[in-house]
Amino acid sequence: MATIKKIKVLVTKVGLDGHDRGAKVVSSLLKEAGMEVIYLGMFQRPESIVKAAIDEDVDVIGLSYLSGEHLIFTPKVVEEMRKNNVDDVLLIAGGTFPAEDIPAMEEMGIDKVFRAGSLTESIVDYINDHVEE
Amino acid sequence: MKKKLSTGEMVSRLLAGDRRAAARLITLVENEMDDHHEVMSLVYPYTGKAMILGITGAGGAGKSTLTDHLIGKFREQGKKVGVVVVDPSSPFSGGAFLGDRIRLQSHSQDDGVYIRSMASRGYLGGLSRATYDVIRIMEAMGNEVVIVETLGAGQDEVDVIHIAHTCLVVVTPGMGDDIQAMKAGIMEIADIIVLNKADLDGTDRSLRHLQGALTAGSFEEGAWMPRVVPTVSTANKPEDLQGIDELAATIAEHQTYLRKTRAIDRVRYDRVEQELGLIFKDELQKIIFKGLKGTGKKREYINSIIEQKNDPYSVVEEVLNTYLLPWE
Numbered sequence A: 001m002a003t004i005k006k007i008k009v010l011v012t013k014v015g016l017d018g019h020d021r022g023a024k025v026v027s028s029l030l031k032e033a034g035m036e037v038i039y040l041g042m043f044q045r046p047e048s049i050v051k052a053a054i055d056e057d058v059d060v061i062g063l064s065y066l067s068g069e070h071l072i073f074t075p076k077v078v079e080e081m082r083k084n085n086v087d088d089v090l091l092i093a094g095g096t097f098p099a100e101d102i103p104a105m106e107e108m109g110i111d112k113v114f115r116a117g118s119l120t121e122s123i124v125d126y127i128n129d130h131v132e133e
Numbered sequence B: 001m002k003k004k005l006s007t008g009e010m011v012s013r014l015l016a017g018d019r020r021a022a023a024r025l026i027t028l029v030e031n032e033m034d035d036h037h038e039v040m041s042l043v044y045p046y047t048g049k050a051m052i053l054g055i056t057g058a059g060g061a062g063k064s065t066l067t068d069h070l071i072g073k074f075r076e077q078g079k080k081v082g083v084v085v086v087d088p089s090s091p092f093s094g095g096a097f098l099g100d101r102i103r104l105q106s107h108s109q110d111d112g113v114y115i116r117s118m119a120s121r122g123y124l125g126g127l128s129r130a131t132y133d134v135i136r137i138m139e140a141m142g143n144e145v146v147i148v149e150t151l152g153a154g155q156d157e158v159d160v161i162h163i164a165h166t167c168l169v170v171v172t173p174g175m176g177d178d179i180q181a182m183k184a185g186i187m188e189i190a191d192i193i194v195l196n197k198a199d200l201d202g203t204d205r206s207l208r209h210l211q212g213a214l215t216a217g218s219f220e221e222g223a224w225m226p227r228v229v230p231t232v233s234t235a236n237k238p239e240d241l242q243g244i245d246e247l248a249a250t251i252a253e254h255q256t257y258l259r260k261t262r263a264i265d266r267v268r269y270d271r272v273e274q275e276l277g278l279i280f281k282d283e284l285q286k287i288i289f290k291g292l293k294g295t296g297k298k299r300e301y302i303n304s305i306i307e308q309k310n311d312p313y314s315v316v317e318e319v320l321n322t323y324l325l326p327w328e
């Protein structure tokens, strides 16, 4: 049968970081690449992000960080995912933060980090390659 | 790897109200995966009892903001609520930006509320093709109310009338006063017209126009007269909100009307008729294309039409007469 699978991505921001331009830019890039983006907006709590991810049955959660809260909130989101057995969703992040922090973020459970200046293709290709059929 | 539960197992979990089972089944139906029909056959007996509320209207009129408040009203009554929100897919990339959840956040921690965003995926009429089945799944999940927000171009998003028991059309002050608003088919489907953003200039004028246009219309004896309810659905303080209680009360009144006059029977009939028509359309096309597959006939037909040796209507008639019993 003609199955019509679309990749679904939840894009959002945790905490009090009010920079939403990057998150919106990434959302439209992913839309233009044929994905369905659920944009949850700013000021989210880890609980609301994970619940939305479950309800929407997304393949990817994308977090955008620009206010230096990436090392504080990443473990909280990862823990909330673990608590809810969300183990088949790709977790990626982007934004502005020191390059030195990337290994720590990946250690905490982010599958892939994209800093400012990342090429669109690299984000799209990564998602296409890593979302399982 | 997404864990593989059997279809039957997933449906039992759905019937117990499990949101993850609901989420997976909706994906399965939306993507037209192999078990789609089986799922719907299992789910169907548990549907048909929920109150379905349609919300349509131009982009940015305030559909999601109002939905957020209405969810709260139904939750106060102890009812579980399912919400389907449809946004357009890009005709170029096939992707979509689904942004309604931004304004549907008051209940983000409430387990009695299940919200699902859907892209239209090229389906016209303000819904997506899967919306019909997704509403059924939400009913089977145990939601007593299902709210359907259509995509908002404000043109022809009228298909919701085939599903919804009560249909809200959201308009804003100054929006194409009388003529334009009344001409559009969209106003004809309203059981309740919500004049949202009643904090803005031009509210009184719009209210007069809308009420004038409604009283000018002709209605059968005993039929429901569409109401206009002005609302202010954003405010810094909750006490500055306006019309939300009135809106909830008017919806309840319309529900009572439907039950009392048995008008609800017509709505139920219309819904199943619409579903049946859509399934026939989809399945007949599949059967016919499958029958033509490998014969080279499809290409032949298309080329003959391009070369103006034939036309699509004659082709369809010929194919139907060849592959299906000619019933006439």
Ligand code: B12
Pocket: A011, A016, A017, A018, A019, A020, A021, A022, A023, A025, A026, A061, A062, A063, A064, A065, A066, A067, A068, A092, A093, A094, A095, A096, A097, A114, A115, A116, A117, A118, A123
């Ligand atoms: C524009 C801007 C603002 C605007 C924001 C407008 C908006 N609505 O977004 C305004 C003026 C409001 C603002 C305010 C502030 N800002 Co400011 N702001 C910036 C600035 C100059 C550019 C950010 C931007 O929009 N870039 C353009 C977008 C498209 O790029 P991007 O976000 O990096 O996104 C790209 C990639 O990172 C990646 N990406 C981003 N997110 C994601 C997510 C995923 C999933 C993926 C895959 C990829 C991805 O893809 C995008 C496209 O390539 C940065 C400087 C900088 N170098 O980042 C400072 C900056 C972020 N701001 C800063 C600060 C301090 C502030 C204020 C606190 C200032 C103040 N004292 O008031 C306030 C705080 C506001 C708040 N509530 O959080 C600091 C943050 C320092 C820190 N890390 O702690 C920065 C770094 C400036 C600096 N060098 O000091 N700011």
Ligand SMILES: Nc1nc2c(ncn2[C@@H]2O[C@H](COP(=O)(O)OP(=O)(O)OP(=O)(O)O)[C@@H](O)[C@H]2O)c(=O)[nH]1
Pocket: B057, B058, B059, B060, B061, B062, B063, B064, B065, B066, B100, B103, B151, B152, B196, B197, B198, B199, B200, B231, B232, B233, B234
């Ligand atoms: N002034 C005023 N603004 C409102 C009111 N209700 C909603 N808005 C604003 O109108 C904008 C659109 O609201 P939404 O609820 O997203 O509208 P929508 O009809 O769901 O929009 P789409 O889903 O994009 O078609 C938001 O910025 C709201 O804050 C109101 O009563 N008064």
Ligand SMILES: [Mg+2]
Pocket: B063, B064, B065, B100, B149
């Ligand atoms: Mg909306």
